[in-house]
Amino acid sequence: MSEAVLKVSGLTIAYDREPVVEDFSFTTYPGQLIGIVGPNGAGKSTMIKALVGSLEADLGDVWVKGVQGKKARKLLTYVPQRGSVDWDFPVTVYDVVKQGRYGKLGLLGRMTKKDREIIDDALAKVAMQDFAGRQIGELSGGQQQRVFLARALAQQGDIYLLDEPFTGVDAKTEAAIVEVLRELREQGACVMVVHHDLSTVGEYFDTVMLMNKRLIAMGSTAEVFNKENLRNAYGGKLAIFDADAMAVAGQGG
Amino acid sequence: MGAASLMTALEVAEIGARTVEFFSFKYAFVARALAASIMVGGLCGAVGTFLVLRRLSLMGDAAGHSTLPGICVAFLLAGSVSTLPIMAGALVSALLAAIVVGVISRGPRSRSDAAIGIVLSVFFGIGIVLLSHIQRVATTSYAGLDAMLLGNVAGISPEQLTALAVVTVVLGGATLLFLRPLSISTFDPSFAASVGIPVRAIHYALLGALSLSVVVSVQAVGVVLVSAMLIIPGASAVYWFKRMPGVLGTAVGLGALSGALGAWVSYIFEGVSTGPAMVLVATTFFLCSLGFGPRGGLLWRAVRRRERQRALVARADASTSASAYVEAGGGL
Numbered sequence: 375m376s377e378a379v380l381k382v383s384g385l386t387i388a389y390d391r392e393p394v395v396e397d398f399s400f401t402t403y404p405g406q407l408i409g410i411v412g413p414n415g416a417g418k419s420t421m422i423k424a425l426v427g428s429l430e431a432d433l434g435d436v437w438v439k440g441v442q443g444k445k446a447r448k449l450l451t452y453v454p455q456r457g458s459v460d461w462d463f464p465v466t467v468y469d470v471v472k473q474g475r476y477g478k479l480g481l482l483g484r485m486t487k488k489d490r491e492i493i494d495d496a497l498a499k500v501a502m503q504d505f506a507g508r509q510i511g512e513l514s515g516g517q518q519q520r521v522f523l524a525r526a527l528a529q530q531g532d533i534y535l536l537d538e539p540f541t542g543v544d545a546k547t548e549a550a551i552v553e554v555l556r557e558l559r560e561q562g563a564c565v566m567v568v569h570h571d572l573s574t575v576g577e578y579f580d581t582v583m584l585m586n587k588r589l590i591a592m593g594s595t596a597e598v599f600n601k602e603n604l605r606n607a608y609g610g611k612l613a614i615f616d617a618d619a620m621a622v623a624g625q626g627g
Numbered sequence: 628m629g630a631a632s633l634m635t636a637l638e639v640a641e642i643g644a645r646t647v648e649f650f651s652f653k654y655a656f657v658a659r660a661l662a663a664s665i666m667v668g669g670l671c672g673a674v675g676t677f678l679v680l681r682r683l684s685l686m687g688d689a690a691g692h693s694t695l696p697g698i699c700v701a702f703l704l705a706g707s708v709s710t711l712p713i714m715a716g717a718l719v720s721a722l723l724a725a726i727v728v729g730v731i732s733r734g735p736r737s738r739s740d741a742a743i744g745i746v747l748s749v750f751f752g753i754g755i756v757l758l759s760h761i762q763r764v765a766t767t768s769y770a771g772l773d774a775m776l777l778g779n780v781a782g783i784s785p786e787q788l789t790a791l792a793v794v795t796v797v798l799g800g801a802t803l804l805f806l807r808p809l810s811i812s813t814f815d816p817s818f819a820a821s822v823g824i825p826v827r828a829i830h831y832a833l834l835g836a837l838s839l840s841v842v843v844s845v846q847a848v849g850v851v852l853v854s855a856m857l858i859i860p861g862a863s864a865v866y867w868f869k870r871m872p873g874v875l876g877t878a879v880g881l882g883a884l885s886g887a888l889g890a891w892v893s894y895i896f897e898g899v900s901t902g903p904a905m906v907l908v909a910t911t912f913f914l915c916s917l918g919f920g921p922r923g924g925l926l927w928r929a930v931r932r933r934e935r936q937r938a939l940v941a942r943a944d945a946s947t948s949a950s951a952y953v954e955a956g957g958g959l
Contacts (some may be wrong), residue, residue, distance in 0.1 A: 448823055469640045469871075473814075473815075473822075476824075481808070509922070
C-alpha cells in the first residue's frame with residue numbers, strides 16, 4: 375500500500391473525566407473512502423474535532439503526512455455538522471465558499487483570478503453556482519450541506535473529514551455528495567465520513583471504521599462490516615437495524 | 628387657542644435657535660460633546676455587532692453595569708473625578724466581571740445567561756451601595772459622578788475625549804484588519820479553528836474590546852444604558868444587509884447617527900440625560916428596521932406571504948380549470 379496520510383496513535387479525549395474517545399489508533403491511506411460508524415454518543419464527532427484541532431485531545435498523537443501539530447491540521451479539510459452553525463448569519467453562499475480560501479489568503483491577502491476560479495469550480499461541482507448571491511439562511515438543508523462541501527473543495531486539500539453530511543438532506547443531495555466524494559477518492563484523496571445510515575454503508579464506503587468510544591474494528595467494508603462487529607459497536611441497540619443492515623452486510627461479505 | 632399656538636411658535640423658535648447653536652460649534656464643549664457622541668455611537672455599534680451575531684448581547688449589559696463599583700472605588704481612592712483613575716477603575720471592574728462570568732459559565736452546572744445575570748446585578752448592586760455612601764459623605768467634588776449613571780456628554784473632559792478617540796481609532800482599525808477571522812470565527816467556530824484561526828484568543832480579545840469601549844463610553848451614555856448602544860445598532864443592521872460589510876457599516880452609521888441626534892435632543896431639552904436620549908433615537912431606527920428592513924422586516928415578510936398565497940391560489944385555479952376542461956370532454 376502507498377504511504378499513510380493520517381496516523382493516529384493512542385488518541386484519548388475526556389469530558390469531565392469520562393472518556394468519550396479512548397485509546398484510538400488507526401492509519402489511513404490515499405484513495406480510501408471511509409465510513410465512520412457507531413451509535414449516538416460513540417464519540418465520532420469528538421474524534422474528528424480533535425483531529426482537525428477544534429477540540430483539544432487529552433492524550434495521543436496525530437501525524438498527517440509525517441508532520442504533527444498546527445502544520446498537520448492545516449493539511450486536513452473539515453466539514454462540520456450543519457447544525458453547528460448559525461444560518462441567520464449575514465453571509466452569502468459565495469462568502470462561505472470563499473472561507474475555504476482563507477488558509478491561503480491569510481489576514482489581508484487579496485483574491486486572485488485563480489482563487490475566483492477555484493471558488494466557481496467548487497460551486498459548480500455541487501450545482502450551487504446559481505445561488506452564489508443568496509444569503510445562506512434562504513437555502514434548504516440539502517443546499518446548505520452542498521455549500522459546506524463546496525467550501526471544503528475550495529480548500530483543495532486531499533484529506534477530508536466530514537461530520538454527518540447526509541443528515542437532514544434530500545435524496546438528490548445525498549447522491550450528489552456521494553458522487554463528489556467518489557471523485558475525490560479517484561483523484562487519490564482520503565475521505566472520512568461520519569455516517570448514520572447502516573443500510574448504505576456497503577454501497578458508499580470501501581473502508582469502515584466501527585467505533586464506540588474505543589475502536590471496534592477498521593478495515594475493508596467486505597471484511598469488517600459484519601454482524602459480530604456491529605453488535606460489539608451497538609450492543610443491544612442493534613436489534614433495530616438487524617433486518618436491513620444485515621442484508622447489506624451479508625452482500626458485502 | 629391663539630395663546631397656545633403662540634407658545635408653540637415660541638417653542639419652535641427656541642428649538643431652532645438652540646439647534647443652530649448646537650451645530651455651529653460656537654462653544655468648545657458643544658463641539659466636544661457632538662464628537663464624543665458620534666464616536667461612542669460608532670464604536671459601540673461596531674463592537675456590538677459582533678456581540679449580537681455571537682448571541683452575547685447580554686454580555687454588553689453586564690460590562691456596562693459592572694463598571695460602576697470600579698468607578699466609585701477609584702473616586703474614593705483618588706478623592707476626585709479625575710479622568711484617569713476613574714477610567715482605570717471602570718476597566719478593572721469590567722474585566723473582573725468578564726472573568727467571573729467566564730469562570731462561572733465554564734463549570735459543568737451553570738449556564739452563561741445565569742452567570743451574566745448574577746454578575747450584572749451583584750456588581751451593579753455594590754456600585755449603587757458605594758454611590759450612596761459617597762453621596763452621604765458628599766463633599767462638593769463628587770458632582771459629576773452621578774452623571775456616570777445615565778450619561779452627560781456635555782461634561783466630557785478633553786482627556787476623556789482623547790481616550791475615546793484613541794480607543795475608537797485602535798478598535799476600528801483592528802476590526803477592519805481582522806474582519807475576515809472575526810467573521811469566520813463568529814459564523815463557524817469549529818471550521819475556523821480547523822483552518823488555524825485562534826478562536827479562543829479572538830473571543831477574549833472581543834471581551835477586552837467590549838470592556839474598553841464601555842469604559843470610554845460611560846461618560847456619554849452612562850453605565851445603565853451603554854448596553855443599548857451596543858446592542859440596538861447591530862440588531863437593526865441585520866434587517867438591511869445580507870453580508871457582513873453591509874451589516875457592520877450600517878451598525879456603525881446608525882450608532883453614530885443615534886449618538887449625534889441624541890446629543891442634540893438632550894441639548895435642546897435641558898435636563899434630559901444624553902444616555903436615554905441616544906437610546907430613544909436608536910430605538911426609533913430599530914423600529915424602522917424591524918418594520919421596513921428588506922431582510923426579514925415585518926412589511927417584507929407580509930408581502931412575501933401575500934405573493935406566496937397568490938401563487939398558490941393561481942396554481943389551484945389552473946388545476947381546477949384544467950380538470951373542468953377535461954370533464955367537459957375537451958380534447959387537445
